[in-house]
Amino acid sequence: MHESEYIADTAISYRKDYGQFFTPPPVAHLMASWIIRDNPKTILDPAFGLGVFFEAVKNIALDKKFKFVGYEIDEKILNYINFKNNTNNLEIINEDFLESPIRYYDAIICNPPYMRFQKFLKRHNILPIIEKQIGKKFLGYSNIASIFLVKALHQLKPNGRLAFIMPFEFFNTGYGKEIKRSLLEKHLLKQIVIFSNEKDIFPEATTTVSILLCRYDKKNEPIKLTFISDKTEMKNINSIGDYFQATIHPNDLPVEKKWTPIINAYLFKEEKTPDGFCLLSYYGKVMRGIATGANEFFALNKSRADELGIVDENLTKCITKSQQIKKLVFTEEDFNELVKLDKPVFCLNVKNLNDEATLSYINYGERKGYNNRYLTKNRSPWFKVEHRRRAPILFGVFNRGRLKVVRNYSSAINFTCYHSFYPNIFGMNILNKLFVYLISDIGQKIIQLNKRIYGDKLDKFEPRDLNDAKCPNFEQLNLITDAEANEVIELAKNDEKRAIEVSNRLIERILNVQQSAPADRQSAGVHPLVAGFH
Ligand SMILES: C[S@@+](CC[C@H](N)C(=O)[O-])C[C@H]1O[C@@H](n2cnc3c(N)ncnc32)[C@H](O)[C@@H]1O
Secondary structure, eight states: OOHHHHHHHSOHHHHHHHTOOOOOHHHHHHHHHHHTTTOOSEEEESSOTTOHHHHHHHHHTTTOOOEEEEEOSOHHHHTTOSSOTTSTTEEEEOSOGGGSOOOOEEEEEEOOOOOBGGGOTTHHHHHHHHHHHHTOOOTTOOBHHHHHHHHHHHTEEEEEEEEEEEEGGGGGSTTHHHHHHHHHHTTOEEEEEEESOHHHHOTTOSSOEEEEEEEOSOOOOOEEEEEEOSHHHHHTOSOGGGOOSEEEOGGGSOTTSOHHHHHHHHHTBOSSOOTTOEEGGGTEEEEEOBOOSOHHHHEEOHHHHHHHTOOGGGEEEEEOSGGGOOSSEEOHHHHHHHHHTTOOOEEEOOOOTTOHHHHHHHHHHHHTTGGGSTTGGGSSSTTOOOOOOOOSEEEESEEESSOOEEEEOSSOEEBTTEEEEEEOTTTGGGHHHHHHHHHSHHHHHHHHTTOEEOSTTEEEOOHHHHHTOEEOOHHHHTTSOHHHHHHHHHHHHHOHHHHHHHHHHHHHHHHHOOTTSOHHHHHTTOOTTBOOOO
């Protein structure tokens, strides 16, 4: 690709007439990494230029077999391409993409010519043809890039992926409305990428650039939002599809509204506690679980307890290890499952000292020296465990990434692998709503403000950290109905991801209703603590 040579040889007015602005290779690489994810057999670039996307795809998908088709209207630019047309897997078609017949592709990648439609020479003949091809009227379309997008989307095969550069402002235009509608209705839009420092990344750009990543998989899922600050950040991104700072539910993107303020609001939320929040300790108390001082003695599985003959009265159902709870909701059935698997989910909790079998197990413990451990030797008698009730919400003590929050419906108590939350009179009836907040992304972020980081990205929460964590106040939590909170619980039993998504939306509702917000912000539905887009 001889970009500098081409630019030196070509008048800027000529380039403008054709909308010839070039994609920097690192951006092309990001986009290529999205479209090649499902090993496409056919790839289309409707505005080939000097072929930066072909090069990027070739570099990533070295060993993969694919056919790459590029349309390019300008014959002159094609003379500057340094790979041969029609060699191997590349076909360059020196024609107008908008006039091309409808063919379907597994992947489409494009930086379309961006120019006002009025400047486009063939505008009179072309529109009716495309309108007929795809069965849609282009009312009020003022930019040719959007017609490229509509046609390209139409040519995407089921399950196909598309990466398209578009001006960010396109989301605010009148004609953009119809495209937004079809992007959402067909569940095509998966991710929007925007850049902070365009001049650094796109030296030639005159508008704010964004990248749309689409997939024709018919899945209704949250749209990822990515903000890239500079070249260095961009170079460190391995797979753009997994790199994002926020997600937004399609329902929160009304097509009638301008999208850029909404997207900015989601991306640039300040990580500071929203107004009106109170401490978790307002609703109850977080305490560490039972510290036995000798878990290997006190934790018993069913077969061992039976073998020893210890009476049921002296055994209490108990979560003794963090991995015994795998899901966000833990029920009595889940507990019974652990019993069936013969996991150590009973704790020796001596109430009846007349039981021979229990006494002989205590003797065995003394012979092994468990009575002389740091904690046991200070207790009287040494085998008396702390008295604890079951807790309806549990918190993981050591966490990687997210703080583990469990809604516990079982009757089991727990060892120190979990902290226990005991609600007071204020917390008792809003446990499910609290749970919704605690598993939501925002709740997690706010709670993480209090965490202590241990080696290897392991976060530790002390009960104090959690008691001091900020939560929505009573009134704010009441913006969530009991039925909505119950729905999250039901979802959380089997589908953690979905439960978190629904929780995110419910908590967004709280954040967007801030009584003290200035009128203009309230009407925009934007959280008042959201920082503006600079
Ligand atoms: C924004 S440039 C992008 C070039 C290249 N894909 C890149 O990203 O660097 C758009 C290219 O589309 C070409 N072009 C303009 N109108 C076209 C049309 N109707 N059909 C096909 N190509 C067109 C221009 O000549 C230009 O090379």
